[in-house]
Amino acid sequence: MASSPGAPKTRSSAEFVESSVLEAIVPAKSDVNVEEELRSWNGTVEDESGSILPTISQRTVLLLDEQLSVHVVFRTPLLDDAILRSYLARLVLNLEAYAFSTGPPPEGEPKAGPTKELIFSTTIKDTEQPSVVRHGEGEGAQTFVMWKVEAFIARPQGRFHKPAVYFQPMASFKPASTPKRVDPEDEYLPSRVPTALNLLQAFENDPALTGVHPRLSAMRINKIAPSATSVVKEMVRPIRSGQRPLFRVLPSLIWRVRYARVHASLSDLSLLVSLDLEVASYATYDVRIKKVDLTLHGGEVTPFANIHDPQAVHKPGDQITYLYKIRPDVGADGTPALGDKGHYLTMTVSAQVLMSPTCHPNISIDWKTPVDFTSATEQSASMLKTAHRLSTPPTAQAPSPDGLPAYDTQPPVPNDTTPNTINMTLTISGPPTVTVGDTFTWTVFITNRSPQPRNLAVLVIPRRNRHSDKPHHHPRPSTAPSTTAAAPAPAEKHLLAAAVVDENVVYAQQKSARTETADLVCLTTDIRLGPLASGACYTADVEFLALGTGVLGVESVRVVDLGTNQSVDVREVPGVICVAKEV
Incomplete structure (x- = not known):
């Protein structure tokens, strides 16, 4: 039918x-x-x-x-x-x-x-x-x-x-349906299949083998793998495709992110983020921005008072700016918790493009970029040193030749100043508390304020033993026979002083001398740098070992100009409190 x-x-x-x-x-x-x-x-x-x-x-x-x-x-x-x-x-x-x-x-x-x-x-x-x-x-x-x-x-x-x-x-x-293929248990020796050629058959009649019949199958040398093309793949048939129209593709939004340091406390590592969204002018389509969101992995984002209207229509060429404050999570040492590569700023934008009265496509932007907060940390450390130097009150009297004046308190250099005058700024910072037996580091920041390059050496002068000049026992009176020398002629000049021959005086000085152990040992002998250009700066580390408890320090830090052999001692150096280890 x-x-x-x-x-x-x-x-x-x-x-x-x-x-x-x-x-x-x-x-x-x-x-x-x-x-x-x-x-x-x-x-x-x-x-x-x-x-x-x-x-x-x-x-x-x-x-x-x-x-x-x-x-x-x-x-x-x-x-x-x-x-x-x-x-x-x-x-x-x-x-x-x-x-x-x-x-x-x-x-x-x-x-x-x-x-x-x-x-x-x-x-x-x-x-x-x-x-x-x-x-x-x-x-x-x-x-x-x-x-x-x-x-x-x-x-x-x-x-x-x-x-x-x-x-x-x-x-x-x-x-x-998928046909089932029965795989042999041993693909090298399948059943009902003639055995492969014996490669050692020519040695069967060798009298040296004394009756041994060697055998090596050719399949052990050249493995015949089963075919990878299954029956299913051979039976799969493609279906014909129709026409493939081409579509031009254009961006509707262009964005740019800029960062700036926040003028706040030195311990604040926040950054000011400026997000600029621009409607592409060559697309010639109006855009309605529905949502703009910024998130920071390993930190928080605080938006400013941005007036965002999701119903506003932006023309081609318009630029919209959004301001945010981002702050990373800070570790125990005051640095970013995730380091210099762990913080990511993610931008999410949802918008609608008005291409025609009947075509309103939606766009969704999800963009991610790393943020490096370590540069802000380094800048904060430099600002901390500057604040430490500025916090020292200037003295009303003339500066002592034993110390270097601060950066802001140093008087202007007169025109008749010799070029050999040392004109440096020295800033020293270190930990306030250390433990006995542990090493710690001072950071020395040197700035060359002279108009010429300098080759410098920095040495740490240990604290002097002030008890060496005060004997505890008075020397006994001298019992040695004294010798009286004749007065020399007025024209005669002696190049050497008279030798000390009174053994009582030498004995008393040696017995009254006190032997003290060093409480603070400098492990860095000296620092040599240069040539340091005019206006340039240098940062060096000086390592110390604390051996005693209490408030420890050094006598001074000496800066020597290796070109002119001039030196100056900086006596206003920080101290450190050394505490004993907890048992």
């Missing part, structure tokens, strides 16, 4: 594959109903090589960072519902988007590079239920199966001149 016109026919899988077409469509309207548009189509086709849905107009321009709805349309001749569902269950659908250049690169730029780049890829899962629409009657009746896929137009990593994007849907038809 012949089937009636328009009734679904029973087709084999081969006919189903050969007569089906797959195509990706991007409608020009944001809220288009593809099913209603398809039902209202009269079936007229003006161009046989055009789209399988000619009644739906498509977009010509796409935007970077756009959340796009792509309709994957599968067209096949009219089939019975049960057969159609069984065939659709065997379909494997993929959708990919590629970016490539549509023009040659500018002059001077290398032409080498990738021809295209994959920016989006997804697989349509079996759980996603498609829309099925039957259209037409008689021999021209067809079935349209449509899937709606949310694609993201990511920014390509490569540089493409006049970039464009195209979508490539791919579908393959799996077999109804």
Whole structure:
């Protein structure tokens, strides 16, 4: 019995594959109903090589960072519902988007590079239920199966001149059942297969082997691996794809982030962030910015009083600035908790582009960049040294030649000053408390304020023993015979003094002398630097070992000019409190 016109026919899988077409469509309207548009189509086709849905107009321009709805349309001749569902269950659908250049690169730029780049890829899962629409009657009746896929137009990593994007849907038809292949337990010695050639057969009659029959199978040398092409792969059939329209791609928003140091306390490592969003002028589309958000990994972000109106429409060329204050998490030592590479600033922007009265695509920007707070830490350390130097009150009297004047309190250099005068600024900083037996470090910051380069040496002078000149016992009176010498003539000059011959005086001096141990030992003998240019600075570390408890210090820090051998002692040096170790 012949089937009636328009009734679904029973087709084999081969006919189903050969007569089906797959195509990706991007409608020009944001809220288009593809099913209603398809039902209202009269079936007229003006161009046989055009789209399988000619009644739906498509977009010509796409935007970077756009959340796009792509309709994957599968067209096949009219089939019975049960057969159609069984065939659709065997379909494997993929959708990919590629970016490539549509023009040659500018002059001077290398032409080498990738021809295209994959920016989006997804697989349509079996759980996603498609829309099925039957259209037409008689021999021209067809079935349209449509899937709606949310694609993201990511920014390509490569540089493409006049970039464009195209979508490539791919579908393959799996077999109804997977044949089972019985693998032998031992692939080297399968059953019912002749044994391989014996490579040592020529040595069987060797009298030196005394009856031993050596054997080496050729399969042990050249393994014959089983074929990797399975029967399933041979039976998978691809489905023909329709046209692939090209879409120009443009950015709608351009952003820039700038950082500035916050003028606050020295221990505050916060940075001022300026986020500039600019509406691209060459896109010629208005933009409505819905949301702008900044987050810091390993810290906190505080927005300023930015007036953000999500309903405001920004014209091409407009620039919107947002201000934020970012502060990292600080460790026990006052430095950023995650170091110089652990803090990341993430920017999230949601906006809507008004391309036409019926097309309002949405864009979503998720951008991340590292933030280095260690430069702020180094700057804070330098400012701490400057504050320590400025906090020393200047003396009203004339400066002592034993100390260097501070930077702000030093009088201007007169014109008749000799070039050999040492004109330096010395700042010393160190820990306030240390433990007995531990080493610690002083940081010496030297600035050359003289108009000429200097070769310098820095030495640490230990504290003097002030009890050596105060004997505890009075010397006994001398009992040695004294010798009286004749008075010399007035014209006679003695080059050497008279020797001390009284042993009582020498004995008393040695007995009364006190021997004291050093409480603070400098492990750095000297620091030599230079030539240090005019206006340049240098930072050096001086290491000490604490051996006693209490308030320890040194006598002075001596700066020696190696060119002129002039020296000056800095006596206002910091002290350190040394405590005993806890048991």
